[in-house]
Amino acid sequence: MTTAAPVFKNSIGGIWQAAHDGRTFPNYNPATGELLGHFPLSSSRDVDDAVNAARLAFARWRLVPAPRRGEILFRVGELLSRYKEDLARTMTREMGKVLNETQGDVQEGIDMAYYMAGEGRRLFGYTVPVELPNKSGMALRDPIGVVACITPWNFPVAIPTWKLFPALIAGNTVVLKPASDTPHSAQRLVEILYEAGLPEGVVNIVFGSGQEVGESLIHHPDVSVISFTGSTESGRHVAVEAAQALKRVSLEMGGKNAVIVLEDADLDLAVEGILWSAYGTTGQRCTACSRLIVHRDVQDRLLEKLVPRIEGLRLGDGLDEQVDVGPVINASQIEKIHSYVEIGAREGATLVTGGERVAEGELANGYFYRPTLFKDVRPDMRIAQEEIFGPVLSLIAVDSFDEAIAINNETKFGLSCAIYTQDINKTQRAIRDLTTGILYINSGTTGAEIQLPFGGTRGTGNGHREAGIAGLDVFTEWKVVYTDYSGKLQKAQIDN
Ligand SMILES: NC(=O)C1=CN([C@@H]2O[C@H](COP(=O)(O)OP(=O)(O)OC[C@H]3O[C@@H](n4cnc5c(N)ncnc54)[C@H](OP(=O)(O)O)[C@@H]3O)[C@@H](O)[C@H]2O)C=CC1
Numbered sequence: 001m002t003t004a005a006p007v008f009k010n011s012i013g014g015i016w017q018a019a020h021d022g023r024t025f026p027n028y029n030p031a032t033g034e035l036l037g038h039f040p041l042s043s044s045r046d047v048d049d050a051v052n053a054a055r056l057a058f059a060r061w062r063l064v065p066a067p068r069r070g071e072i073l074f075r076v077g078e079l080l081s082r083y084k085e086d087l088a089r090t091m092t093r094e095m096g097k098v099l100n101e102t103q104g105d106v107q108e109g110i111d112m113a114y115y116m117a118g119e120g121r122r123l124f125g126y127t128v129p130v131e132l133p134n135k136s137g138m139a140l141r142d143p144i145g146v147v148a149c150i151t152p153w154n155f156p157v158a159i160p161t162w163k164l165f166p167a168l169i170a171g172n173t174v175v176l177k178p179a180s181d182t183p184h185s186a187q188r189l190v191e192i193l194y195e196a197g198l199p200e201g202v203v204n205i206v207f208g209s210g211q212e213v214g215e216s217l218i219h220h221p222d223v224s225v226i227s228f229t230g231s232t233e234s235g236r237h238v239a240v241e242a243a244q245a246l247k248r249v250s251l252e253m254g255g256k257n258a259v260i261v262l263e264d265a266d267l268d269l270a271v272e273g274i275l276w277s278a279y280g281t282t283g284q285r286c287t288a289c290s291r292l293i294v295h296r297d298v299q300d301r302l303l304e305k306l307v308p309r310i311e312g313l314r315l316g317d318g319l320d321e322q323v324d325v326g327p328v329i330n331a332s333q334i335e336k337i338h339s340y341v342e343i344g345a346r347e348g349a350t351l352v353t354g355g356e357r358v359a360e361g362e363l364a365n366g367y368f369y370r371p372t373l374f375k376d377v378r379p380d381m382r383i384a385q386e387e388i389f390g391p392v393l394s395l396i397a398v399d400s401f402d403e404a405i406a407i408n409n410e411t412k413f414g415l416s417c418a419i420y421t422q423d424i425n426k427t428q429r430a431i432r433d434l435t436t437g438i439l440y441i442n443s444g445t446t447g448a449e450i451q452l453p454f455g456g457t458r459g460t461g462n463g464h465r466e467a468g469i470a471g472l473d474v475f476t477e478w479k480v481v482y483t484d485y486s487g488k489l490q491k492a493q494i495d496n
Pocket residue numbers: 150151152153154155159177178179180181208209210211213214215218229230231232233234235237238252253254255285286287387389415455456460
């Protein structure tokens with residue numbers, strides 16, 4: 001007997017409700033093609049309701065003492081821990097990455113909940129000595145209002161929490177628009193927030209397309225901040241539109257991250273880092289390694305070790321614990337990946353392994369792509385410059401450390417970078433000269449500690465950071481307060 005796929009709802013003002021016009025869209029498992037559920041295909045009317053609910057809730061939430069807001073986030077951390085396994089399975093089903101990765105994704109949300117709960121007892125501002133006697137000066141963080149969070153599908157729990165939790169602890173209220181490919185993980189996150197005791201309307205979730213729900217949020221006059229993570233193309237559009245309305249925008253976008261392997265590197269260690277950074281999450285991380293910059297002296301030895309490991313990666317449904325690499329997210333993504341492989345071959349790169357879709361046996365109904373490696377890649381080739389967002393790695397051989405640094409720095413992106421060397425002097429030079437938001441020394445290009453700022457330089461972002469104390473900046477406004485307790489107009493005030 002087959003059971004009908006469940007129908008989910010938006011949460012607006014704490015009430016789960018269908019879209020105004022009742023439209024829905026389906027959500028499928030990319031490993032099996034199974035229909036998982038239906039979600040509201042919302043319109044600008046639903047966005048209006050959600051923003052209005054968030055605006056009303058802001059009047060109360062901003063007055064809740066930050067330590068109390070932190071207690072709710074602490075409970076969210078506890079609940080996420082309790083539901084971790086279940087949430088990870090939900091995520092693997094709708095997004096495809098393997099279970100230990102989806103567990104890691106939820107864990108980042110747990111870490112962020114506890115970290116931001118602690119911020120509720122700090123939210124440090126500062127005081128400074130002022131020029132005059134009997135006068136004080138201080139700066140404190142004020143919340144801004146209604147925040148729109150627009151999130152991608154590759155980290156369906158972690159990335160929403162990187163936006164929601166700092167926004168909430170600072171006293172803002174939120175409308176979340178999750179990626180259409182991963183609505184269920186976001187729906188569960190919002191359920192958990194309410195189970196933890198969040199007051200009604202403080203977080204609202206509206207499902208639907210970027211073109212309709214996303215656009216309506218960007219243009220809504222009562223949305224004060226837009227926090228966006230996604231592709232460079234969409235991010236640029238969000239930035240241009242939001243600039244017209246003079247809205248504050250935080251953008252986290254694409255990457256073209258490199259692992260640099262120098263001639264003195266521990267090659268076994270490097271192979272582990274490369275493998276995980278390039279093919280983990282099927283290459284669908286903004287921090288994924290897609291360029292391998294290798295000193296020519298060790299290229300052959302590295303390939304001898306790396307290629308069998310790539311070919312040994314097991315593809316399949318991420319729910320199977322024997323599987324290393326899950327499917328890619330959808331049909332258009334697999335086509336995009338394959339088109340880049342064709343471009344690479346046309347441009348003259350040598351295909352070492354992979355380069356094809358796998359659709360046989362148990363994999364017949366999913367979007368599986370064989371982990372792929374090119375060598376003889378020139379830095380100006382499109383496969384070395386453009387974000388592919390799939391399991392495709394391009395090896396560029398170099399003759400010196402200087403050349404490796406120059407190649408790393410010559411892309412329009414600047415999110416993460418890794419270097420393998422045993423020479424401490426070279427690590428110091430790497431720290432000084434590599435243009436990157438995040439540098440890993442002797443480990444792969446991925447993995448974030450939520451205590452530290454996350455984000456990239458150049459075309460990866462617009463200068464904001466998520467996580468750590470820096471993650472509060474986009475959601476707070478500095479308010480400066482001077483108090484004069486002299487009781488009279490002081491002479492220096494007149495002189496100034
Ligand atoms: N730097 C970083 O921290 C990270 C960056 N990324 C980047 O994200 C990308 C992959 O995510 P992906 O989901 O495909 O990215 P998209 O840009 O396609 O989508 C991101 C979000 O934006 C929405 N959106 C799309 N068009 C618009 C629009 N016109 N106005 C407002 N919102 C819109 C999407 O909605 P819908 O789903 O309905 O289309 C989705 O919710 C990669 O480029 C990756 O590098 C990913 C993780 C971290």
